[in-house]
Amino acid sequence: MKIVIDKMACEANGICVDLLPEVLELIEEEDEDVLRLRLAVVPAKLEDQARKTVRACPRQALSIEE
Incomplete structure (x- = not known):
């Protein structure tokens, strides 16, 4: 299973990182x-x-690829 990030939809609010820090992280890129x-x-x-x-993302920016 893979998680796919829709970078256009993602607001980087960090809810997903709090729920799944082993797989996701926030980094600073160009401020x-x-x-x-x-x-x-x-x-x-x-x-x-x-x-x-994936279900918790408020912007539905995450999806699963089996």
């Missing part, structure tokens, strides 16, 4: 926060949490 993946593939033990994280 603004940008969401990026820490891991290309979500570990099996975190798949349920990844689904919850």
Whole structure:
């Protein structure tokens, strides 16, 4: 399973990072926060949490690719 970030929709508010810090992180890039993946593939033990994280995104900027 992979998480896909829609960079146009993402506001980098950090809710997803709080819920899934093992996979997602915020970095500063050109004076603004940008969401990026820490891991290309979500570990099996975190798949349920990844689904919850995707649903929690207020901008629907995250999706799952199986």
